[in-house]
Amino acid sequence: MDRLTSDKSCQTYSEFTDMVRARLLSAWGKDNISFCAAWPSKEESSGPLITHRIQEMVEGEPMPRQRDQITEDGKSFKVYGQKMKYLVRFDIWADTGEQADIVTEQFIAFMREQSGYLMKNGVKFIRFKRQVNDTDTQQWRVDLMNRTLNYEVHLDMTYVEEIPLISEIDVELG
Numbered sequence: 001m002d003r004l005t006s007d008k009s010c011q012t013y014s015e016f017t018d019m020v021r022a023r024l025l026s027a028w029g030k031d032n033i034s035f036c037a038a039w040p041s042k043e044e045s046s047g048p049l050i051t052h053r054i055q056e057m058v059e060g061e062p063m064p065r066q067r068d069q070i071t072e073d074g075k076s077f078k079v080y081g082q083k084m085k086y087l088v089r090f091d092i093w094a095d096t097g098e099q100a101d102i103v104t105e106q107f108i109a110f111m112r113e114q115s116g117y118l119m120k121n122g123v124k125f126i127r128f129k130r131q132v133n134d135t136d137t138q139q140w141r142v143d144l145m146n147r148t149l150n151y152e153v154h155l156d157m158t159y160v161e162e163i164p165l166i167s168e169i170d171v172e173l174g
Contacts, residue, residue, distance in 0.1 A: 009121075009122040009158070009159050010118070010121055010122030010155060011122065011125050011156060011158055012155065012157065013054055014087060015122070016086075016118075016123060016153060016155060017037070017052055019118060019121060019123075019135050020035070020052075020111075020114070020118070021035045021036075023110075023114050023117065024050070024110065027110060028106075028110075033048055033049070033050065033103075034047075034048070034049040034050070034054075034134075035049075035050045035051075035052070036049070036051060036052075037051065037052060037053060038051040038052065038053040038089075039092060041132075046085065047097075048092065048093065048094045048095075048099060048100075048103045049092075049093040049094075049144075050090055050091065050092050050093070050107060051090070051091045051093065052088060052089065052090050052091075053088075053089050054086055054087070054088060054089075055085060055086075055087040055088065055089040055150060056086070056087040057058070057085070057086050058084070058085050059082065059083070059084060059085070060083030060084055060085045060154055061082060061083045063082065063134065064080040064081060064082040064159075065080065065081065065082070066078055066079070066080055066086060067079045067080060067081045067156075067158060069163075074165070075162060075165065076162070076163040076165050077160050077162055077163060078115075078160070078161050078163055079158055079159075079160050080158060080159055080160075080161065081156045081157060081158040081159075082156070083097055083124065083154055083155070083156050083157075084108060084154070084155050084156075084157055085152065085153075085154050085164065086151075086152070086153045086154070086155065087150055087151075087153075088130070088150070088151045088153050089149070089154060090107065090148070090149045090150075090151065090152055091146055091147070091148050091149075092104045092107060092117065092146065092147040092148075092149070093144040093145070093146055094139070094144060094145050094146070095144065096145060097145045099145070099148045100145040100146065101147065103147075103151065104131070104147040107149070108128060108149065110153065111126070111128065112128070113128075122155070122156075123154070123155060124154040124155060124156050125152070125153070125154035126151060126152070126153050126154075127152050128149070128150075128151055129151060129152050130149075130150050130151040131147065131149050131150075132148045132149075132150060133148070164167075
């Protein structure tokens, strides 16, 4: 049954952001950047800070499809998956506009450099979509400068169903 679950399978948005957080803090240092879901409390949000949230989530295929069938230890399993497309919003927060621009450029480069690692570890597709000017973020922290980035991310959400095996067949001949 070990083949059904893998450390290299990013299936959910939280697994994706956990992976980005771990790589980002490792690369930049936990004292140099904060990374968390939008919107943290003021105490949690000393700059520079990157927040994330799902802007949109849609199905990438109309229904789950069978990905694999596995038999182990006398049991049989079907693995189903459904591709999901996310529009992920990353907001970069900093004390000055110049610092926000620098962190934004560094984050775009970081995501480009990490895309291979993310895809090797279960992300099916990732690409930078656009930088946008968003007004609702300014209401959260008017004392920080903000830059908003959108990324398209595809994940394959899977689940497993056990298939009953036929162990005995009774036949009556007439």
